[in-house]
Amino acid sequence: MSETIGFIGIGSMGAPMARNLLAAGYKLRVYNRTSERARPLVEQGAQLAATPAEVAEPGGIVITMLANDAAVEEVVLGKDGFLQRLATGGLHISMSTIAPATAERLAREHEARGCIYVAAPVFGRPEAAAARQLRICVSGPESGEKLGAANVVKVAGNFMIASAIDAMAEAFTLGEKHGLDRGALADFFGGTLFASPIYQNYGKTVAERREIPVGFKAALGLKDMALALQTAADAIMPMPLAGLLYDRFMAEAAKSRFDLDWALALAVNVAEDAGLPALRAE
Amino acid sequence: MSETIGFIGIGSMGAPMARNLLAAGYKLRVYNRTSERARPLVEQGAQLAATPAEVAEPGGIVITMLANDAAVEEVVLGKDGFLQRLATGGLHISMSTIAPATAERLAREHEARGCIYVAAPVFGRPEAAAARQLRICVSGPESGEKLGAANVVKVAGNFMIASAIDAMAEAFTLGEKHGLDRGALADFFGGTLFASPIYQNYGKTVAERREIPVGFKAALGLKDMALALQTAADAIMPMPLAGLLYDRFMAEAAKSRFDLDWALALAVNVAEDAGLPALRAE
Amino acid sequence: MSETIGFIGIGSMGAPMARNLLAAGYKLRVYNRTSERARPLVEQGAQLAATPAEVAEPGGIVITMLANDAAVEEVVLGKDGFLQRLATGGLHISMSTIAPATAERLAREHEARGCIYVAAPVFGRPEAAAARQLRICVSGPESGEKLGAANVVKVAGNFMIASAIDAMAEAFTLGEKHGLDRGALADFFGGTLFASPIYQNYGKTVAERREIPVGFKAALGLKDMALALQTAADAIMPMPLAGLLYDRFMAEAAKSRFDLDWALALAVNVAEDAGLPALRAE
Amino acid sequence: MSETIGFIGIGSMGAPMARNLLAAGYKLRVYNRTSERARPLVEQGAQLAATPAEVAEPGGIVITMLANDAAVEEVVLGKDGFLQRLATGGLHISMSTIAPATAERLAREHEARGCIYVAAPVFGRPEAAAARQLRICVSGPESGEKLGAANVVKVAGNFMIASAIDAMAEAFTLGEKHGLDRGALADFFGGTLFASPIYQNYGKTVAERREIPVGFKAALGLKDMALALQTAADAIMPMPLAGLLYDRFMAEAAKSRFDLDWALALAVNVAEDAGLPALRAE
Secondary structure (H helix, E strand, O other): OOOEEEEEOOOOOHHHHHHHHHHOOOEEEEEOOOHHHHHHHHHOOOEEOOOHHHHOOOOOEEEEOOOOHHHHHHHHHOOOOOHHHHOOOOEEEEOOOOOHHHHHHHHHHHHHOOOEEEEOOEEOOHHHHHOOOOEEOOEOOOOOOOOOHHHHHHHHHHHHHHHHHHHHHHHHHHHHHOOOOHHHHHHHHHHOOOOOHHHHHHHHHHHHOOOOOOOOEHHHHHHHHHHHHHHHHHOOOOOHHHHHHHHHHHHHHHOOOOOOEHHHHHHHHHHHHOOOOOOOOO | OOOEEEEEOOOOOHHHHHHHHHHOOOEEEEEOOOHHHHHHHHHOOOEEOOOHHHHOOOOOEEEEOOOOHHHHHHHHHOOOOOHHHHOOOOEEEEOOOOOHHHHHHHHHHHHHOOOEEEEOOEEOOHHHHHOOOOEEOOEOOOOOOOOOHHHHHHHHHHHHHHHHHHHHHHHHHHHHHOOOOHHHHHHHHHHOOOOOHHHHHHHHHHHHOOOOOOOOEHHHHHHHHHHHHHHHHHOOOOOHHHHHHHHHHHHHHHOOOOOOEHHHHHHHHHHHHOOOOOOOOO | OOOEEEEEOOOOOHHHHHHHHHHOOOEEEEEOOOHHHHHHHHHOOOEEOOOHHHHOOOOOEEEEOOOOHHHHHHHHHOOOOOHHHHOOOOEEEEOOOOOHHHHHHHHHHHHHOOOEEEEOOEEOOHHHHHOOOOEEOOEOOOOOOOOOHHHHHHHHHHHHHHHHHHHHHHHHHHHHHOOOOHHHHHHHHHHOOOOOHHHHHHHHHHHHOOOOOOOOEHHHHHHHHHHHHHHHHHOOOOOHHHHHHHHHHHHHHHOOOOOOEHHHHHHHHHHHHOOOOOOOOO | OOOEEEEEOOOOOHHHHHHHHHHOOOEEEEEOOOHHHHHHHHHOOOEEOOOHHHHOOOOOEEEEOOOOHHHHHHHHHOOOOOHHHHOOOOEEEEOOOOOHHHHHHHHHHHHHOOOEEEEOOEEOOHHHHHOOOOEEOOEOOOOOOOOOHHHHHHHHHHHHHHHHHHHHHHHHHHHHHOOOOHHHHHHHHHHOOOOOHHHHHHHHHHHHOOOOOOOOEHHHHHHHHHHHHHHHHHOOOOOHHHHHHHHHHHHHHHOOOOOOEHHHHHHHHHHHHOOOOOOOOO
């Protein structure tokens, strides 16, 4: 096995993940479309690759953490893609949130070249990545499940999170319109029936309905709901709650609020439909 | 203050609540439309009243735990209703899940007669009632909030629970159609992102999709979603997720599956729309 | 049979209907909650009644054309209601858009007093009323159908009209966002596949998306979609398209655009969700 | 200009269209994936081509009428595609229902080779094709609109038709559950407010809810609603009514009723959700 791991995708998630690998003593060769973002890692000892292919060594390991299906397919199979160079015995740990069908197509391409494709999407935001607290779903050729199983879990999970956010947005807005305090509702439900990280963290964002640093953009929320609908279509089933969430994110996109945090975007969309201002006054 | 408390509504929730009061040393005078159901309490020392009015003493305390708005209005204001007899200084603790608007109307009727109406709906199922673990939301004339505030919280909470159930039903069915195990999904999400009682308890029901003893009927789920939509209409706002849940419960009603547990009913409705059998084979 | 017909409800629909009756030689005794609106009819020869009861003669005919269920119930059965005075042999032609269940309840009340209740809701706007071109749906004790059958037809019809308006609003907005002309789309579809009055008349309003004299308020659209949902609930069935329309009207209500024409309100709601200005620039 | 027209796609629509061209005196060279279906045309004088490329002559005319975007792209640009052979001065009249974005991409490919791509999707079923009564929407390089404009109109139109069918399905089912006759409702609405071909023809299918020869499959209905949602996404807008229709078709697909006529499929889906049998008893 190679001594140096290839790492492609130095975004808000990939950067802390790569940093942790360096800190744990691994050697990294990194690639990012805009190489600027890789500079801090280089200063910490990583080598910079000029193309995706350069990060790979024959029979080595490559980790990818990218924004969407097209980006993953490009670095694997595109001009300068790494799969050909990774070659027999190589291992690709694919951590992006992509469609199960894309994962399965990629897995077959890897298998045809004697490589192993492991689907390993993660739950967790940048802070969790930095704190080594990501939850990683894994499926691969030896898991006994479909190759895209981990991606199905990831798609299902993001759908469930968005559903919880929307339910809070509608419930807290119902409270606000009846004179109750949104924060008190978030505290009550997050402290009792729904005492779990998702309700507690997103509950605060939904309750405050004020601009915050973006953890996960509404644009990615839309992408994920589209993924859920596509994954449902591949299995031939309707998923109307995913459709409702897709429509809310799409309306926010139409209203040029695509860069808001996704939980804030849902809160804003519900509030406006209820005749309230998009953001709460200070 | 009276020495004997009146208690109206000896159903699956009211019975264990009344039993606990007796066990704690309170004297009870109980009324139930079908007096048969009150017999075990009488054997434990409660007095049986022939009408709602009979449970009350002037200036005393009456607790009600009934199925819907109409039932509460009937025992309070109907022929043989208790409000007139409760009279000045009396206290009515109203624990049923009813509309905020109904609660406010009832509160005004009490006030006009010198009585106090306290809205005190509860979260929890019969087992929780028996174990004295109900969560009680309270609003009354001294709470500084609207008189129906506790009812808004209760309505919002049941809406959030149904939303979580539906999200699980769609997500687990997505998994099943892709070859994953529903129970494994329930365990994963209930043990990580959504590690809270609602997801853990209902997650099991949704994952198994088999007949179970009914905790809370689909008929009551429909009633609660209708309450959410009415409460939203009173405040002039749409609540499309509540509408989606209402439609699912209504379809189950149309299909004569109104007596299923509400979480099972949602799981069944989602499964059938996905072309799966209503209940899973053994 | 009485020589003078009672007429209750001199609104935008009732006024031209009553005027036509006078013009046709009938004697009228009219009542309206705000008597001011009845003045023009009085100048044309109608008598003014001070209460609903006063319009009726024992065994005579009363026509009602009111805004909603509560208004009809009030003039029939409320304090000063006319039913008691109408008495044996009387005939009530009830032309308002109300719930089938309300119509059936009223029909039983009439029957108990020896009167006949005829459900006769109408399709058509004030101009059609003036031009004697209303379409009247009729059901009564001799029609062989349920007493509320005519009301079911009316409720179903208004739902179908709103559905057509919404479909045009989404389709024309899709065109506009792709650079097509809304008016050209309205002309094309209204002149070919959908060459019928509903698509032609409302299509113009939806395409122009500019303020117009109000034919039928969004507030009445909301009322009618709520009627559809209630009528569906009475028969135990979901009606998700009615739910979607209800949510759109409710959002317009929340945004204080309740007084817009109902077709304009739907067009505006769709446009805003698509990121377009509510009304088109001149 | 070439003397012989190429015609690709001899399905239920293409066959009568090609037959009419032959009858009008045009010479045709035809291609169909399963050549069997082209035999009747050959007997009427058409030449049979073995590949898409073979139908084209340099600078000639090719007409395509295929099932979906992929099929059109394959015959134009795939192995044995005709575009290269059509060459400078050639004209491609593309009559399939495809995405505006696909049409625009194809148009650019044609332009790059000196050919003209005319988008010419049609409204009408096989009987209309046979009777030369199709309505053809046309946009091309000289129309002054976007190249895909005709496709937007076609996508919008099919969405409007499906909306009308669904509205009738919900309305007639509401009537049936209240004891009214579905056929009488179809006659009433089709003869008055909605007196247009779409409501009259599909109204009959929806009202009868019995197996009929398939005019347009539910599978194509699903494809068209997916096209509408994709066309809306390309323009960044939600289209919730298209989403509702998509979900209904998808549920019918999941229930293995994908080969039903699309209007029947919607009627069946609405009926089952209302607790009625899928098809009406004889």
